Amino acid sequence: MTTANAEIGVIGGSGFYSFLDGLDEVRVDTPYGPPSDPIAVGTVAGRRVAFLPRHGRDHRYPPHKIPYRANLWALRSLGVRQVIAPSAVGSLTPAYGPGTLAVPDQLVDRTYGRAQTFYDEGGAIHLSFADPYCPVGRRTALDTAHKAGWEPVDGGTLVVIEGPRFSTRAESQWYAAQGWTLVGMTGHPEAVLARELALCYTPLCLVTDLDAGIEEGEGVTMEEVFRVFAGNVDRLRTLVTTLVESLPADRACPCPHALDDMELPLQLP
Ligand SMILES: CSC[C@H]1O[C@H](OP(=O)(O)O)[C@H](O)[C@@H]1O
Numbered sequence: 001m002t003t004a005n006a007e008i009g010v011i012g013g014s015g016f017y018s019f020l021d022g023l024d025e026v027r028v029d030t031p032y033g034p035p036s037d038p039i040a041v042g043t044v045a046g047r048r049v050a051f052l053p054r055h056g057r058d059h060r061y062p063p064h065k066i067p068y069r070a071n072l073w074a075l076r077s078l079g080v081r082q083v084i085a086p087s088a089v090g091s092l093t094p095a096y097g098p099g100t101l102a103v104p105d106q107l108v109d110r111t112y113g114r115a116q117t118f119y120d121e122g123g124a125i126h127l128s129f130a131d132p133y134c135p136v137g138r139r140t141a142l143d144t145a146h147k148a149g150w151e152p153v154d155g156g157t158l159v160v161i162e163g164p165r166f167s168t169r170a171e172s173q174w175y176a177a178q179g180w181t182l183v184g185m186t187g188h189p190e191a192v193l194a195r196e197l198a199l200c201y202t203p204l205c206l207v208t209d210l211d212a213g214i215e216e217g218e219g220v221t222m223e224e225v226f227r228v229f230a231g232n233v234d235r236l237r238t239l240v241t242t243l244v245e246s247l248p249a250d251r252a253c254p255c256p257h258a259l260d261d262m263e264l265p266l267q268l269p
Pocket residue numbers: 012013014015054055062063086087088089163184185186187221222225226
């Protein structure tokens with residue numbers, strides 16, 4: 001049983017395996033097994049922060065094998081109430097080239113076979129997920145990014161595919177034709193599990209490539225994703241640090257934290 005605590009969680013994705021120096025590492029266990037990695041906990045600008053690389057620091061978990069439930073549960077058990085979630089994504093529009101930062105406001109789930117709820121026994125719980133992301137977190141992220149010199153994209157739809165393969169050109173063109181703008185592999189079930197634990201969740205999507213239906217080359221490669229992300233990770237890390245400082249502590253947002261006080265079949269950590 002750890003006594004470490006944090007209010008803000010950062011879940012790093014591909015190429016974002018560490019956050020800041022000098023954080024303490026804590027091992028947390030959960031009813032869903034251990035999270036992807038020990039969690040780095042510390043104080044940043046007076047705010048208590050917990051950092052967890054979703055694939056593990058050695059990227060041992062592919063997107064469909066990430067222990068999403070353990071990750072969210074572990075963060076919540078440390079006291080986390082707001083999650084910042086950077087990830088590498090493909091673009092479904094030529095308007096958003098590599099290096100673009102986007103803060104989507106919608107999500108489409110095209111995954112299958114992933115455990116995507118904590119409420120699979122003990123009673124039926126149906127939560128609203130109409131707006132999957134915290135509006136205050138999104139606004140703060142966009143304002144913070146503007147101040148830091150980014151030109152972030154405000155809104156758009158992230159389609160989450162099962163992976164680990166990238167999309168075919170036809171799939172990609174179909175996603176784009178729906179009006180969806182970004183494609184990734186990890187945004188679901190991460191966001192909905194955060195919602196089920198009454199956590200605010202703010203995605204920070206860094207475009208690493210034009211997806212297969214948009215570009216005319218050989219298709220997306222993993223090497224390309226890592227290379228472009230590596231070229232942006234330092235300023236993204238700086239942005240996340242500033243965002244940690246800027247997120248309002250009072251959570252005066254419409255996200256359903258009332259869950260905290262509800263009688264649920266699940267004993268929240
Ligand atoms: C490294 S190629 C595809 C991989 O990158 C993205 O990871 P994350 O969302 O954790 O940044 C994508 O979702 C895939 O998991």
